[in-house]
Each structure stands twice: as C-alpha cells, then as structure tokens.
Amino acid sequence: MSRQTPDYGLDGGRAVRAMFVVGLAAAIGGFPIMRWTSSRxxxxxxxLQIFGFSCLIASSLAFASSRFGKLHARDRIIARLKLRGDESVLDVGCGHGLLLIGAAKxxxxxxxxxxxxxxNWQQADNSREATxxxxxxxxxxxxxxxxDGDMRKLPFADRSFDAAVAHFAIHNITGGEGRREAIREIVRTLKQGGQVAISDLMAVDLYADELRKSAMTDVEISGLSFWTFPTARTVTARKPAQPL
Known part of the structure; x- marks a missing residue:
C-alpha cells in the first residue's frame, strides 16, 4: 500500500485550469485557419497561436509553482523568523496549510x-478538512x-502569537483599506517582540507602509523570489519588545 502524500493545493485553481483549456484550444485552433484560409x-x-502558447506556458508555470516551487518558497519565508521551537505561530489565510504545517514542524x-x-477560487479543493x-x-x-474567519477581524485576543505568516493571501482582499485592516489585525495579535513574514505577489509596499504606521520595527522587503509564479516578495517586521 502506497503512503499518502500531503496536497497543498493548486493556487488559483479554476483560473489555471481555464487558462490551460483556452490556451490549448487557441494553439490548436490556429492550425486549421492557416491550412484552410487565405493568406490574409x-x-x-x-x-491566436501565440496567445494559446502563452496561456499554456503561464498555466504550466503556475502548476509547477503550486506543486514544487512554493515548497521551496515556504522554507525561505519561515527561515526568516528564526524560530526557537516553542513559539505560537499564526498563519493568516492558511489554505491547505503550506506555511502552517511548515511552521508546526x-x-x-x-x-x-x-x-x-x-x-475554492483562490485555491482548488480548499477546506478545513484538507488542511x-x-x-x-x-x-x-x-x-x-x-x-474559520476573516483576516480583517481575527478571532484572537491581543498579543496571542509569537509570530505570524501569510503567503499569497492578503492580496485576495479587494481594496487597499481592507488589506491595511488585515495588517493591523496581525500586529494586534502579535506579542511584544513578535515577528511577521508576509509573502505576496503584489501590495508588499502597502503592507510595509502599514507595518511602519503600526509601530513595527525592522521592516524590510526582500528581493523577488522566482520559486513561485507569479514571482513574489516578502516583507518582514518585528513588534517592539516594550509597548510604545
């Protein structure tokens, strides 16, 4: 009997599948047009074919990112926290548990x-049971x-966690103010001296700005990571050891 392996989901599952189907249809559809129509x-x-092959390449990169690349990205994100081994860690928008389980280890x-x-739009077959x-x-x-819960209204008390992480999650909130709310909630639930690492494909400058406005220190934004598709950057910060 073969051993089951964890499945951390296909990010943007429906969009990736649709892109693959449309790309395949467009790539194939260009051939009869070339064969049976006039040169004009x-x-x-x-x-049509360029569009089709572009969609196929993009969907293939997204699939590879979900199956392999994000595992490498996870290790690098969590490594930034330099965990001792006795912390409580929050994963915001945990999905299938990629960072959640990585941190638990x-x-x-x-x-x-x-x-x-x-x-299930952001991640295929997403559920508490799968995690x-x-x-x-x-x-x-x-x-x-x-x-279960909204990252803009986290159901946790102030100063509950030693560290917080998020990966390809906060950008799913529509609008800058909603994303800022999520950042403020993360900061609220961090203990004094707590750390945060947020990786995303967009809006990391906004996250960094809100972290600074929330009195977080050592706010830094990494360079691009090419382990995921789309590429991502990670913002890290620390809550002061004493309240300001």
Missing part, C-alpha cells in the same frame, strides 16, 4: 494556528489547529 488570415492564425514545543475563509488531513500526514496534527 495568417496574421489572425499566428496571433519547527515548533515541537509550540503550536501553529491557521485561519481561512476556505475559498487537517495534511497536518496528520506530516505528523504534526497534535500541534496544529485551524479556524
């Missing part, structure tokens, strides 16, 4: 908590818990 339609055929004397709205199943397969079910 060759431009249309070439344009590094805190054998701690706990990792995930929260999500379980959208808990992955935690069990990875051997960390005893120190992982997940909650």
């Amino acid at each position: 339609h060759l431009g249309l055929a070439y344009t 590094l805190v054998p004397r701690g706990h990792a908590v995930g929260i999500d709205l379980w959208s 808990l199943r992955n935690a069990a397969l990875e051997g960390v079910a005893d120190r992982v818990s997940v909650h």
